[in-house]
Amino acid sequence: MPAVEVDDLVVRYGDLVAVDHVSFCAEAGAVTAVLGPNGAGKTSTIEVCEGYRSATSGSTTVLGMNPQTEQTKLSKRMGVMLQEGGVSLGARVGDIARLYCDLYGKGVNPSALLESVGLDERIRSSYRRLSGGEKQRLSLALALAARPDVAFLDEPTSGVDITGRQLIRGIVRELADQGCAVVLATHELDEAERVADHVVIFDRGRIIADGTLDDLRSGHDEIRFRTSPTLALAELSTALGLPVRALGDGEFVIDGDAQHVGALTTWLAQHNEPLADLRAGRQRLEDVFLRLTGGAL
Amino acid sequence: MSMLKAQLRAELQATMRNSEQLLLTLGIPVMLLVFFSLVDILPTGTTDPIDFLAPGVLALAVMSAAMVSLGIGTGFERSYKVLKRLGTTPLGRGRLIVAKILSVVMVELVQFAVLIPVAYALGWRPASPQWLGALAGVVVGTMAFAGIGLCLAGRLRGEINLAAQNGLYLVLLLLGGMVIPFSKLPGGLSSVAKALPSGALSQVLRNALTQSDSASTSAWLILAGWAVVAPAAATRLFRWE
Numbered sequence: 001m002p003a004v005e006v007d008d009l010v011v012r013y014g015d016l017v018a019v020d021h022v023s024f025c026a027e028a029g030a031v032t033a034v035l036g037p038n039g040a041g042k043t044s045t046i047e048v049c050e051g052y053r054s055a056t057s058g059s060t061t062v063l064g065m066n067p068q069t070e071q072t073k074l075s076k077r078m079g080v081m082l083q084e085g086g087v088s089l090g091a092r093v094g095d096i097a098r099l100y101c102d103l104y105g106k107g108v109n110p111s112a113l114l115e116s117v118g119l120d121e122r123i124r125s126s127y128r129r130l131s132g133g134e135k136q137r138l139s140l141a142l143a144l145a146a147r148p149d150v151a152f153l154d155e156p157t158s159g160v161d162i163t164g165r166q167l168i169r170g171i172v173r174e175l176a177d178q179g180c181a182v183v184l185a186t187h188e189l190d191e192a193e194r195v196a197d198h199v200v201i202f203d204r205g206r207i208i209a210d211g212t213l214d215d216l217r218s219g220h221d222e223i224r225f226r227t228s229p230t231l232a233l234a235e236l237s238t239a240l241g242l243p244v245r246a247l248g249d250g251e252f253v254i255d256g257d258a259q260h261v262g263a264l265t266t267w268l269a270q271h272n273e274p275l276a277d278l279r280a281g282r283q284r285l286e287d288v289f290l291r292l293t294g295g296a297l
Numbered sequence: 298m299s300m301l302k303a304q305l306r307a308e309l310q311a312t313m314r315n316s317e318q319l320l321l322t323l324g325i326p327v328m329l330l331v332f333f334s335l336v337d338i339l340p341t342g343t344t345d346p347i348d349f350l351a352p353g354v355l356a357l358a359v360m361s362a363a364m365v366s367l368g369i370g371t372g373f374e375r376s377y378k379v380l381k382r383l384g385t386t387p388l389g390r391g392r393l394i395v396a397k398i399l400s401v402v403m404v405e406l407v408q409f410a411v412l413i414p415v416a417y418a419l420g421w422r423p424a425s426p427q428w429l430g431a432l433a434g435v436v437v438g439t440m441a442f443a444g445i446g447l448c449l450a451g452r453l454r455g456e457i458n459l460a461a462q463n464g465l466y467l468v469l470l471l472l473g474g475m476v477i478p479f480s481k482l483p484g485g486l487s488s489v490a491k492a493l494p495s496g497a498l499s500q501v502l503r504n505a506l507t508q509s510d511s512a513s514t515s516a517w518l519i520l521a522g523w524a525v526v527a528p529a530a531a532t533r534l535f536r537w538e
Binding site for chain 1: 306314
């Protein structure tokens with residue numbers, strides 16, 4: 001049985017349909033990335049799963065419980081990271097970690113918790129003095145205080161520097177490896193690509209794709225490269241027998257697999273065209289998203 | 298540690314670390330009490346101004362802690378999504394509200410532990426004070442002011458709530474019979490002032506502590522009315538996010 005089951009969920013705010021008949025599952029021991037642009041319905045869906053928001057219609061089950069009617073019971077096994085905020089500006093890092101460890105009562109040591117997210121030296125700092133990345137790491141720590149069986153993390157790497165991102169990615173992976181069902185809402189496709197086992201793509205309140213990264217990228221191999229912006233597109237396309245598109249700033253993409261790389265490099269050499277940033281293989285998640293939505297995040 | 302104790306500790310830490318709230322709950326009441334007792338410029342109508350001021354400032358202390366301090370703190374917690382974040386923990390709304398009420402009561406105990414000795418040091422000697430009656434007034438007044446504070450905090454944005462609470466505090470202080478007697482207000486305004494929660498509480502406390510006010514029953518009824526209506530309105534109006 002999946003840890004999270006969302007079935008035909010609808011969330012309306014007055015006339016606005018924020019979530020439109022959405023269904024998906026998230027398994028224990030896996031990271032499920034809920035992707036989509038701002039306003040796509042990700043946060044509303046997650047808030048229904050957390051028991052914070054009521055659904056207009058449809059059903060949601062988390063760890064076998066109804067989040068609306070069994071929220072108190074569910075909250076003991078659920079870690080939550082909000083998109084932003086959640087802590088008073090004047091609260092000290094050490095005090096807030098201690099509070100959440102006491103509220104969940106799982107025997108988590110606040111100092112060890114802060115050390116795990118690299119904030120052990122900020123224990124006496126007030127929340128307002130933390131950088132954006134440090135705030136995100138503290139918010140993640142508060143979710144970890146629950147020793148959760150299911151974790152809902154909303155934009156966990158937003159505003160976080162590279163080192164912080166690596167740390168957060170490692171923690172998210174470790175959580176899933178320990179059996180937790182991690183549901184990660186983000187609009188950062190690179191992050192999802194690095195950490196997710198399963199991807200659900202939202203667009204305008206609906207799910208437009210649902211599957212593993214391999215599922216979503218299969219059958220859509222491509223070759224990307226950079227050369228002079230004045231490249232003779234039509235001539236190259238004819239020579240390779242494949243469609244070639246210009247992406248701007250001298251970047252081009254060929255809809256074809258890696259076996260055409262040799263023909264490409266030969267053609268470029270024969271025409272005295274430079275070659276840089278050559279990459280062949282499956283599409284990036286960003287390309288999958290663009291293909292599915294026809295728009296950018 | 299139980300969840301309630303943990304949250305109560307967090308509430309008290311937030312109050313103690315907020316210098317503006319300390320100024321409001323303790324600094325201003327002490328300053329008003331000391332200054333206007335030593336500088337006899339208020340038309341108190343009593344031989345010694347402390348006899349008028351002490352009950353009024355105790356009422357002011359209740360209003361500061363239960364309405365303004367609670368209301369501003371809760372308003373910002375709502376704006377910063379602290380309430381939303383706590384709502385996803387096992388704490389629950391019931392324990393959160395109890396923790397907030399207990400923290401207000403503890404702040405009031407500290408206020409009285411400071412203000413009453415200061416008043417005595419300034420020469421206050423209430424004749425046959427009814428401390429139990431005063432305590433009952435404080436409890437009912439706390440409910441009334443907490444309800445008003447949470448009505449504003451549960452509806453307005455953090456900064457607007459801050460301004461509204463401070464503005465209301467000033468109006469209720471000046472019209473509430475705390476430092477200026479009702480008899481010195483214009484006729485119509487005096488009647489309105491007595492119907493305010495601050496006016497009712499200052500009358501109840503003054504009557505209990507000095508036996509000098511005969512409007513006890515009507516003041517009690519008005520205060521009790523506020524203590525029922527304001528929390529009920531807060532329950533209905535409050536938005537957690």
